[in-house]
Amino acid sequence: MFDNLSDRLEGAFKTLKGEGKLTEINIAQSVKEIRRALVAADVNYQIAKDFTNRVKDKALGQENILKSIKPGELMVKIVMDELTELMGGQTAGINIKGDPGVVLVAGLQGSGKTTFSGKLAHFLITQRKKKPLLVACDVYRPAAINQLGVIAEQVKAGFYKEPENKNPVEIALSGIAFAKENGYDVVIVDTAGRLSIDEAMMKEISAIKNAISPNETLFVVDAMTGQDAVNTAKAFNEVINYDGVVLTKMDGDTRGGAALSVKYTVGKPIKFVSMGEKMDTLDIFHPDRMAQRILGMGDIISLVEKAQSQFDEEEAKRLEKKIRKNKFDFNDFLSQIGQIRKMGDLKSLIKMIPGMGKMMKNIDIDNSAFDKIESIIFSMTPLERSNPELINTSRKKRIARGSGKSMEEINRFIKDFEQMRKMMHKFTKMEGGPGGMGGGAGRRIKRRRKSKFRR
Amino acid sequence: MSFFGKFFNKKKKEDLDKGLEKTKTSFLNKLSKAVAGKATVDEEVLDELENILITSDVGLDTTVKIIERIEGRVAKDKYLNISELNSILKDEIVQLLGENNIQDLEDYILPNPDVKPNIILVVGVNGVGKTTTIGKLAHQYKSQGKKVVLGAADTFRAAAVDQLKIWAERVGCDFYSKGMNTDPAAVAYETTQYAIQNNCDVAIIDTAGRLHTKVNLMKELSKIKRSVDKAMPGAPHDVMLVLDATTGQNAIEQATHFTNATQVSSLALTKLDGTAKGGVVIGISDQFKIPIKYIGVGEGIDHLQVFNKKAFVESLFEGEVVGN
Ligand SMILES: Nc1nc2c(ncn2[C@@H]2O[C@H](COP(=O)(O)OP(=O)(O)OP(=O)(O)O)[C@@H](O)[C@H]2O)c(=O)[nH]1
Ligand SMILES: Nc1nc2c(ncn2[C@@H]2O[C@H](COP(=O)(O)OP(=O)(O)OP(=O)(O)O)[C@@H](O)[C@H]2O)c(=O)[nH]1
Ligand SMILES: [Mg+2]
Ligand SMILES: [Mg+2]
Numbered sequence: 084m085f086d087n088l089s090d091r092l093e094g095a096f097k098t099l100k101g102e103g104k105l106t107e108i109n110i111a112q113s114v115k116e117i118r119r120a121l122v123a124a125d126v127n128y129q130i131a132k133d134f135t136n137r138v139k140d141k142a143l144g145q146e147n148i149l150k151s152i153k154p155g156e157l158m159v160k161i162v163m164d165e166l167t168e169l170m171g172g173q174t175a176g177i178n179i180k181g182d183p184g185v186v187l188v189a190g191l192q193g194s195g196k197t198t199f200s201g202k203l204a205h206f207l208i209t210q211r212k213k214k215p216l217l218v219a220c221d222v223y224r225p226a227a228i229n230q231l232g233v234i235a236e237q238v239k240a241g242f243y244k245e246p247e248n249k250n251p252v253e254i255a256l257s258g259i260a261f262a263k264e265n266g267y268d269v270v271i272v273d274t275a276g277r278l279s280i281d282e283a284m285m286k287e288i289s290a291i292k293n294a295i296s297p298n299e300t301l302f303v304v305d306a307m308t309g310q311d312a313v314n315t316a317k318a319f320n321e322v323i324n325y326d327g328v329v330l331t332k333m334d335g336d337t338r339g340g341a342a343l344s345v346k347y348t349v350g351k352p353i354k355f356v357s358m359g360e361k362m363d364t365l366d367i368f369h370p371d372r373m374a375q376r377i378l379g380m381g382d383i384i385s386l387v388e389k390a391q392s393q394f395d396e397e398e399a400k401r402l403e404k405k406i407r408k409n410k411f412d413f414n415d416f417l418s419q420i421g422q423i424r425k426m427g428d429l430k431s432l433i434k435m436i437p438g439m440g441k442m443m444k445n446i447d448i449d450n451s452a453f454d455k456i457e458s459i460i461f462s463m464t465p466l467e468r469s470n471p472e473l474i475n476t477s478r479k480k481r482i483a484r485g486s487g488k489s490m491e492e493i494n495r496f497i498k499d500f501e502q503m504r505k506m507m508h509k510f511t512k513m514e515g516g517p518g519g520m521g522g523g524a525g526r527r528i529k530r531r532r533k534s535k536f537r538r
Numbered sequence: 539m540s541f542f543g544k545f546f547n548k549k550k551k552e553d554l555d556k557g558l559e560k561t562k563t564s565f566l567n568k569l570s571k572a573v574a575g576k577a578t579v580d581e582e583v584l585d586e587l588e589n590i591l592i593t594s595d596v597g598l599d600t601t602v603k604i605i606e607r608i609e610g611r612v613a614k615d616k617y618l619n620i621s622e623l624n625s626i627l628k629d630e631i632v633q634l635l636g637e638n639n640i641q642d643l644e645d646y647i648l649p650n651p652d653v654k655p656n657i658i659l660v661v662g663v664n665g666v667g668k669t670t671t672i673g674k675l676a677h678q679y680k681s682q683g684k685k686v687v688l689g690a691a692d693t694f695r696a697a698a699v700d701q702l703k704i705w706a707e708r709v710g711c712d713f714y715s716k717g718m719n720t721d722p723a724a725v726a727y728e729t730t731q732y733a734i735q736n737n738c739d740v741a742i743i744d745t746a747g748r749l750h751t752k753v754n755l756m757k758e759l760s761k762i763k764r765s766v767d768k769a770m771p772g773a774p775h776d777v778m779l780v781l782d783a784t785t786g787q788n789a790i791e792q793a794t795h796f797t798n799a800t801q802v803s804s805l806a807l808t809k810l811d812g813t814a815k816g817g818v819v820i821g822i823s824d825q826f827k828i829p830i831k832y833i834g835v836g837e838g839i840d841h842l843q844v845f846n847k848k849a850f851v852e853s854l855f856e857g858e859v860v861g862n
Contacts, residue, residue: 119598125786128592191784192809192837193665197696223837225673225704230697237696278812305665309595309786311814318813332664335749337788360664360695 105142105158113158114139117378124338124377127313130347134169138162163374170346170353171370177354178326179207181298183216183262184269189288189323190303191315192276195331197227199303199357200273201234202365207269208240209363216241216267218258220251220291221275231273238362241267251275251287252294259295272297279318292323300325301354304345306333312341313348320349327354330368334358338377409508413460413468416500420453455488459496462486471500584608587627594817594854595786600824604631624855631851634820640829643844646678648740649776649803655733656740657766657773659726661759661796662780664747667808667834669698671780672742673705674842675832680709684739687712689729691722691762692746702744708839712738722746722758723765730769743774750795760799777802778831783809783816793822802826808834811841815854 114135121131142161179186186203188196200217207213217235219242221227228244235242243258255272262270274291277284292300302325304312319325328349330342333356342353353373358364405411460468462485467473474482474497483493584605591601607630612623648656658675660668669692676686688706690713692698699715706713714729726743733741745762748755766773779802781789796802805823807816810833819830830845 122592123598123787125595125788128589191812193667193782195665224701225708226697226701229700230695233696278809280813305782305784307663307782307785307788309784309814309818310593311595311784311812314813315784332749334751335663335788336751336791337786340786 107139107143110139110142110158117158117162120378121340121343124340124379125307125309125312125344126340126377127310127344127347130313130344134165134343134347138165141165159378162378163371166343166374166377167370170343170368170373177203177301178299179211179213179269183259183267184299185259185295185297186269186271187274187292187295187297187300187323188272188303188329189274189300189319189325190276190329191278191305194276194303194305195329195357196276196303197221197231197234197273198360199301199329199331199355199365200231200271201238201240202357202362203271203355204235204240204269205238205362206365208238213269214241214267215269215271216243216258216262216265218255218270218272219244220254220258220272222249222251222254223275227273227275234362240271241265252290255291255295279315279322285318285322289322299327301327301329302345302351303329303331304341306330306339306341307335307337308341310344312344316345316349320351325351327352329353329355329357331357333366334364338379339373340377342373343377406504406507409504411504411507412471413463413500417457417460417468420457455492456496458486459488459493471497471504583623590855591817594815595789596817596854597787597790597821600634600817600821603824604634607634628848628851628855631820631854632847634824635830635847635851637824640823640827642846643829643831645844646675646682646832648679648684653772653775655730655738655770656775657730657733657770658740658742658776658778659745659763659766659774659800660742660778660780661745661800661802662747663749663782663792664695666747666780666782666785667806668692668747668780669701669705669744670837671778671806671808671832671834671842672702672744673709674834674839676705676709676711676742677839678842679740680711685712685737687714687729687733687736687738687741689725689732689741689743690715691725691729692744693718693720693722693725694746698744698746712736714741723761726762727765727769730766730773734770750792750799756795756799759796763800776804778804778806779828780806780808781816781819781822783807784812784814785816785818787818789818790822790825793826793828797826797828802828804829804831806830806832806834807845810853811835817854 117138118131118135121134122128126134138161142158177186178184188200188203190196204215204217207215217231217240219228219231221231228246232242232244241262243254243261245254245257248254251274258272259270261267272291272295274288275284277288279285300323302316302319302323304316308315316328328342328345328351330339330353333339345351346353353368356366356368358366405415459482462482463474463478467478467482479490479493479497482488483490486493488496587608588601588605591604592598596604604627608623608627611626611630615622615626649658650656660672662668672688676688679686686709688702688709688711690699690702692702693716699718703713703715712732714725714732716725716728722745726745729741729743732738743762743766745759746755748759750756763774763777777800779793779796781792785792793802793805805819805828807819807830810816822828823830830850833843833845833850835841835843
């Protein structure tokens with residue numbers, strides 16, 4: 084319903100064509116839309132109100148200097164900038180200095196602490212050449228210790244447990260001592276899930292923290308969390324004054340408004356994003372992506388900007404002509420791939436196209452698919468590249484050998500290429516405009532937006 | 539203009555910190571303050587109501603729906619006093635939860651008392667409390683003298699089988715597992731067979747947590763369900779979707795996708811012992827016509843309760859824990 088904020092904002096502005104200035108009156112509707120979008124994304128109610136008021140103040144009287152941009156888009160830009168800034172702030176890394184460095188992991192039940200602990204160990208081993216020790220301080224949940232043990236084995240980290248001991252403070256302390264004796268340089272302390280209103284358990288986590296003085300205390304929060312995120316984030320912060328936040332289960336389709344709520348409430352940086360159950364699915368936090376995600380919109384502005392700055396207009400025109408004449412060849416294809424590569428990650432690029440985000444949710448696009456295509460084209464002779472129809476079976480065999488691909492793969496590729504070429508040709512005829520993935524992209528997207536709009 | 543529309547245009551600046559203060563005062567108190575000296579329910583009251591509903595994760599659509607219903611009643615009945623309003627409000631929400639004759643359970647009854655064994659398949663996203671809820675529910679059935687078996691069809695998450703096994707030991711019920719990394723559909727099938735052969739009253743099958751967006755994992759779940767049906771035509775007799783009260787609007791997506799994959803027939807709402815209200819289930823129950831059967835109010839074996847609409851709605855307005 085709130086899938087595309089930019090479309091909705093444009094709707095709110097449609098009667099105001101040509102307005103150069105944003106005023107209290109002409110933005111009232113869009114402020115409302117933004118609020119609704121935020122609340123629908125689980126941003127805390129009060130924060131959504133406060134945030135939109137800030138946006139309004141920023142927007143008021145702002146001259147639309149970018150004449151080409153629509154007021155709706157300008158408003159989106161202001162929202163995006165404000166949101167990104169709010170979510171970003173200091174981009175502090177994780178502090179694991181110390182001998183050993185100690186990381187304390189805490190949060191609500193089931194938020195993903197144990198899984199994150201394993202991922203962090205994996206990250207430290209593979210990216211920082213560290214030797215981490217995982218310490219099992221959840222003495223309550225059935226099989227919690229085992230779970231961490233299995234994970235430790237998976238990521239090849241050290242593992243410390245005291246199955247008979249019910250005192251997590253003691254276990255944490257002896258874990259650190261064990262690390263020192265055995266040459267581990269980082270200790271990751273996994274703790275039991277706890278509710279912020281469970282006084283005994285909050286005392287316990289505070290006692291653990293006081294005893295081990297961690298270099299880094301991380302609060303783990305499920306990205307699907309709703310309005311309660313503020314209460315929990317605040318309560319944990321009051322008790323353990325954490326250094327950073329870990330946002331988990333971001334591989335789903337939650338808008339993740341909790342991220343804003345938490346950041347807004349406690350001002351602590353979001354340091355990691357957990358994106359799956361497997362151990363190598365830990366990512367650093369990208370404020371801009373998060374802002375887009377919360378607003379549930381393809382960031383049309385940055386796509387247009389990107390497309391415009393990256394695409395060579397001349398090249399685009401040249402391609403367009405070729406496509407029209409159905410002369411699009413492998414050289415053109417290569418250059419297209421190069422262009423796309425320049426623009427960055429393909430999946431995130433496609434996501435920026437309004438409406439595509441949702442469609443692409445379940446589809447994995449692998450940038451490395453291009454590697455394969457390139458290696459095949461590179462194995463063609465210049466003549467073949469500019470004359471795709473020349474490629475017969477014996478040529479295919481040679482290309483297969485040269486690129487190390489099977490005949491099947493070559494056949495499939497050539498077939499796909501032919502089909503694409505046909506489609507592109509058709510497309511240019513149909514649309515009567517520029518086609519291909521080239522310079523037309525930006526314009527074509529605009530056209531889509533308009534037609535959606537008329538509906 | 540609808541009240542909701544008006545709210546979002548409101549210019550009043552809110553003091554954030556004040557707004558975030560955990561409210562100890564009951565809704566009723568707030569209401570009384572808001573209408574002090576006024577004869578009718580005004581927009582300020584509805585404003586406050588909206589605040590409460592949204593911050594309970596009820597969501598925009600359902601909040602609008604509730605407010606419209608209240609507005610309708612207010613327009614009809616005029617000059618409501620505050621306690622009347624309070625009861626009408628609760629009434630309306632309870633009705634929303636109960637339309638299409640969704641009755642609260644009286645007790646921990648079997649989904650289909652006419653057949654034996656009953657097979658319950660438990661599904662949901664990661665970490666919501668499936669395994670724990672199974673342990674608690676098994677305990678309830680066991681206390682009624684029923685013969686229970688737990689099937690460990692989460693063969694994926696680290697130590698998942700161990701965790702369920704410990705629960706089975708706590709409860710003192712049977713346990714069926716083929717170990718980790720085995721085919722979950724086979725475990726589900728064999729658990730059902732085990733229940734039939736061993737004269738069990740009920741088998742509860744645990745499944746791995748999965749995000750509803752993972753197409754393959756959702757297919758796997760459909761397959762698990764089919765394999766249960768193969769082992770016993772008509773089974774499972776209940777597909778229980780576990781939702782975490784902490785979850786916001788994404789729970790609606792969860793309900794949508796899990797319903798598509800497995801025809802969810804009941805809901806359990808966990809972690810209501812925390813500060814989250816779980817208001818999103820109102821919309822879900824309304825939209826999908828699925829009854830909420832149980833609520834989780836802690837990590838202990840006794841911390842499962844039969845869902846009670848009135849108590850739940852009450853809790854939205856009280857900053858207090860349901861039941862207890
Ligand atoms: N899809 C997905 N699942 C995750 C992610 N992180 C954790 N999980 C899953 O979420 C569930 C709970 O994760 P745990 O690591 O056990 O959570 P916890 O916070 O340690 O739980 P308690 O110790 O019981 O409080 C498991 O099924 C994990 O596999 C994530 O980023 N994405
Ligand atoms: N406070 C509280 N904690 C709960 C409740 N239900 C479950 N938990 C806790 O939530 C965490 C996750 O519970 P599990 O039963 O392992 O959840 P799950 O859905 O089986 O998790 P996966 O199998 O990893 O997807 C554990 O720490 C439980 O003790 C509840 O009602 N209240
Ligand atoms: Mg854990
Ligand atoms: Mg489980």
